[in-house]
Amino acid sequence: MIGIVVIALLVFLGIHQFGGDDTPESNPTTTEQPTGKPSEGGGQNGELGNATGQAKAATEKLQGNGFGCSDLFNTGQGAHRGCFKYEDNAQAEAVFQFKPDGTIIAIRFESMNDDNNNNAAVVFDQVLQAVGNDTFGGDQVKKIQDAVKSGQKSQTVDTSWGEFELQNDGDSYELSGGKSGEDSLDVPPKTFETTKPQMLAALKAKQYVCTSSCTKEIGKYGQQRVYFYASDGEGIKDIQVSASGDAADVKKALPTALNDAFGVLKSGDIGALKSYIQAHSDGKSYASYVAGWRVEIRGNSSDSYSSQQVEITYESFYV
Incomplete structure (x- = not known):
């Protein structure tokens, strides 16, 4: 990924990178205790x-x-943080909220x-x-692993530590x-100033065909699409x-469709969103919080077919 800034690299036993064929380690790992110095950068x-x-x-x-x-937000009342890893047809995320002293109070994996x-x-x-050994305790992590x-x-x-809901579909796993004794933090609502009728009118004027979404044919068999x-x-x-x-x-x-959409969208966040998307336009997949929005960029290509998508959405968080 572009511009990776690694604050610290802690390698601990039993953890494997994407792409391995190993089975998960059954016993929780032992990790160093966190220090009191805040993260920087x-x-x-x-x-x-x-x-x-x-x-x-x-x-x-x-x-x-x-x-x-x-961070979706990080204030004196607490923070909402997301850590994302998107690679080809695999994606993973750890979203968690924490108090000013760093105590994690809510999670979604x-x-x-x-x-x-x-x-x-x-x-x-x-x-x-990575999150649970220090937060829930190794014995409680073992309970979740057994589940x-x-x-x-x-x-x-x-x-x-608390009650978890676990969803196991074989090819996907979710835990929240x-x-x-703690309440999760409220996630601020986000909307653009532009309304649905305004976007529809603008895209139709650019020869998009609009039904449930707005599309325009490209090349011999492709299309560009805007859904909102x-x-x-x-x-x-x-x-x-x-x-x-x-x-x-x-x-x-894709750049043409993005310009068509951004030409209509109105918000003080547009500059930051465009900058992030342009910096991650190499056809790979990414996810991040940008200016209070959740941004997901997905790329998939072969010799004969390619697809790319950018989604900007408000974050919802329920535990």
């Missing part, structure tokens, strides 16, 4: 504010395993791999141990939960811009 994606204690330790371990971390179910489990266990091994698709896992969502009477809160077809056509079409 920025993450590779978006902005990364200060953290100490559990949040600092978790961030460093995830970064050391190739995750890019960024996800790992999926369309090509290799075992790798999805390996990376899920990697995330679980994963049971193979149940959906179950509640009670621990001394909150610390007992807004609640009645409110500004757009989710927009997806994509192109698919011949690789050469897609390379030209």
